[in-house]
Ligand SMILES: CC(=O)SCCNC(=O)CCNC(=O)[C@H](O)C(C)(C)COP(=O)(O)OP(=O)(O)OC[C@H]1O[C@@H](n2cnc3c(N)ncnc32)[C@H](O)[C@@H]1OP(=O)(O)O
């Protein structure tokens with residue numbers, strides 16, 4: 463039986479990205495990108511929590527994952543849901559905002575106020591759309607560096623993040639080692655695997671095949687490619703969980719009476735995936751999805767260093783805390799171990815923990831006390847060594 467995707471909640475674009483610029487900075491001179499193009503101006507939307515101390519030494523940069531944003535520790539302005547890492551960031555939490563000055567910025571290419579495909583293309587009077595240049599994880603990090611400089615932070619006590627956030631952490635440590643006292647790449651890898659690129663391509667194909675995508679110019683009639691984007695999210699969401707987690711949550715439970723002629727959800731797990739897809743389109747932009755997945759796919763830190771991952775970290779002053787989750791099949795522990803081997807080869811100071819969890823990749827976002835304790839301990843140690 464063929465089932466069509468659930469109708470998304472909305473086929474209109476989410477609120478204008480400008481609405482999220484209540485804390486943002488614009489750099490008129492823009493940013494030169496790895497692809498050779500430049501964007502100007504560059505706007506970085508961000509949130510901060512806690513207070514920068516007098517020595518300006520207690521700043522912690524949190525890098526968000528693929529579809530995250532700057533609302534790390536406060537309710538989300540579109541969804542009204544709690545911040546995506548409120549389990550980790552806040553007063554008395556592992557990233558203790560009573561002690562640390564926490565910065566989180568919407569990535570370059572994102573859709574929550576930083577420069578990205580949904581923003582107006584200078585001189586064109588329309589969004590960039592697919593004219594937004596190809597960006598890399600390193601470009602995202604360079605944009606964050608502009609923000610950190612703007613905030614008057616000479617050196618970050620720590621840079622932390624999971625998934626694509628972890629890629630940014632690694633890029634920060636490799637590109638600006640003198641700026642990073644401690645780094646915590648979590649549930650991540652130094653390159654995107656063939657399998658991950660393959661899943662991303664399915665998502666992109668779903669968006670491209672939606673007639674409402676219109677070659678990326680969907681702002682013209684105000685209809686967004688909601689079906690394609692929701693299918694992209696449904697596929698991706700499966701990869702964020704695990705077989706055990708799906709079984710524990712839903713098993714083979716049916717919704718209501720089984721009826722094989724149903725065109726709607728039959729199994730609870732179908733209903734759940736449709737919910738994840740339809741809520742996603744209310745908060746995310748399809749062209750941002752295309753841009754950011756491409757940036758992740760091209761991430762290959764070894765390739766940036768003549769094929770030698772250890773060379774990315776040779777002589778680094780940064781201390782590393784690498785964490786993985788044993789049920790994560792998107793960024794498996796084997797990839798974290800390869801990273802740790804490279805860090806060891808570079809004579810870096812590194813600790814590594816594999817957390818037991820059946821929650822899959824998104825475990826880093828969820829209640830995982832062992833992980834939280836380990837991360838909190840690493841940060842406290844970093845702060846003590848740095849004298850803040
Ligand atoms: C790092 C970042 O910045 S990530 C950005 C934000 N995070 C993400 O988008 C990651 C995607 N993952 C999720 O959305 C996950 O829900 C998490 C990781 C955020 C939270 O996981 P959990 O707390 O385990 O929630 P779970 O996966 O069970 O989803 C709960 C939602 O599914 C809904 N749901 C649960 N069962 C069903 C069902 N059978 N049918 C329909 N909906 C269902 C719930 O009502 C709830 O909806 P709501 O989020 O709109 O309130």
Ligand SMILES: N[C@@H](CCO)C(=O)O
Nearest residue numbers: 527528529530625702
């Ligand atoms: N589920 C998270 C992590 C994906 O890698 C997100 O959507 O950003």
